[in-house]
Amino acid sequence: MRIVIEAVCKEYTGRQEQSLLALNDISLTVEQEEFVVLVGPSGCGKSTLLNLVAGLLAPTSGVIAVEGLTEDRDPAVGMVFQEVGLFPWRTVAANIAFGLEEMGIGRQERKTRLAHYISLVGLTGFEQAYPHQLSGGMRQRVGIARALAIQPDILLMDEPFSALDAQTRTLMQEELLHIWDKTRLSTLYVTHNIQEAVYLADRIVVLSRRPGRISSIIAVDIPKFSRDQEQYRYCFNTYVDEIWRLIRKDAEEALREGES
Numbered sequence: 262m263r264i265v266i267e268a269v270c271k272e273y274t275g276r277q278e279q280s281l282l283a284l285n286d287i288s289l290t291v292e293q294e295e296f297v298v299l300v301g302p303s304g305c306g307k308s309t310l311l312n313l314v315a316g317l318l319a320p321t322s323g324v325i326a327v328e329g330l331t332e333d334r335d336p337a338v339g340m341v342f343q344e345v346g347l348f349p350w351r352t353v354a355a356n357i358a359f360g361l362e363e364m365g366i367g368r369q370e371r372k373t374r375l376a377h378y379i380s381l382v383g384l385t386g387f388e389q390a391y392p393h394q395l396s397g398g399m400r401q402r403v404g405i406a407r408a409l410a411i412q413p414d415i416l417l418m419d420e421p422f423s424a425l426d427a428q429t430r431t432l433m434q435e436e437l438l439h440i441w442d443k444t445r446l447s448t449l450y451v452t453h454n455i456q457e458a459v460y461l462a463d464r465i466v467v468l469s470r471r472p473g474r475i476s477s478i479i480a481v482d483i484p485k486f487s488r489d490q491e492q493y494r495y496c497f498n499t500y501v502d503e504i505w506r507l508i509r510k511d512a513e514e515a516l517r518e519g520e521s
C-alpha cells in the first residue's frame with residue numbers, strides 16, 4: 262500500500278473569520294512497506310497531516326489517496342495516539358476486540374486475532390487485566406494491538422511514546438520496530454524526538470513552521486535493526502545533529518511564541 266499526498270493545503274477557519282493556514286502545499290508519498298517519520302517544531306502541522314491522511318479532516322485543497330487496494334472499499338487505517346484512550350471498564354482483550362466487534366467480525370475470528378496480536382505485542386497473560394492495572398508502556402502495547410487487530414492497510418502513529426518515561430520509551434521503540442517488521446505496513450509516524458525519528462525511520466520528513474511546509478526529506482542510511490549498535494553511533498549522531506540543525510531556528514521561534 263502507498264500513501265500518496267499531493268499538493269495538500271489545510272486551512273482552519275475560525276468563528277470570527279480568522280483563518281489559519283496550517284499546511285501549505287504538502288506532497289509526499291509513503292511507499293509500500295516504508296516507515297516515514299514527520300518531525301518539526303510545535304504547531305507545524307504534524308498532527309493535522311496525520312488526521313488528514315486518516316480521513317478525520319478534509320484537506321482545503323489537494324488530494325490524499327491510499328493506493329494498492331485490490332477491492333473497491335475505503336482503506337482501513339490503524340491509528341495509535343499518545344493518549345491510548347482505553348475503556349477503563351474493559352479488559353485488555355475486550356479493548357482490543359472493540360474495533361473487531363464494531364466491524365462485525367465473528368467470535369471465532371476475533372478469538373484468533375486476539376491471541377495473535379496480544380502475543381505480537383508481548384501481552385500474553387494480561388488478557389484479563391484492566392487498564393488501571395497496567396504500566397504506561399503496557400497500555401501503549403494495547404493501543405498498538407488494537408490498531409493492528411483490525412488488519413489495517415496503513416498505520417498512523419501520533420507521538421505514541423511521548424508520555425512514557427525515557428527507559429520505557431527506548432524499549433518500546435525497539436519493540437515497535439520488531440512488531441512493525443512482522444506487519445510491514447506503510448507507516449506515517451509523528452514525533453518531537455529526533456533520536457526516535459532516526460532510530461525508526463526509513464525517511465524523515467522535516468516540516469517547517471506555520472504554515473507547515475516540507476523543508477527537507479532525509480533518508481536514514483543505517484541498517485534498520487542495528488541503529489543502536491556501537492559501530493553506527495557516529496553515523497546516528499550525525500543524522501541527529503543534521504535534523505536538529507534543520508529545525509532549531511523554527512523550534513526557537515515556536516518557543517518564543519509559546520507554542521510548546
Ligand SMILES: Nc1ncnc2c1ncn2[C@@H]1O[C@H](COP(=O)(O)OP(=O)(O)OP(=O)(O)O)[C@@H](O)[C@H]1O
Pocket residue numbers: 273274281283301302303304305306307308309310453471520521
Ligand atoms: N481545530 C483547529 N482549529 C484551528 N486551528 C487549529 C486546529 N487544530 C490545530 N490548529 C492549529 O494548526 C496548527 C498546526 O497544529 P498541529 O496540532 O497539527 O501541529 P503539530 O505540529 O502537531 O503540533 P504539536 O507538535 O505541538 O503537537 C497550529 O497552529 C494549531 O494551533
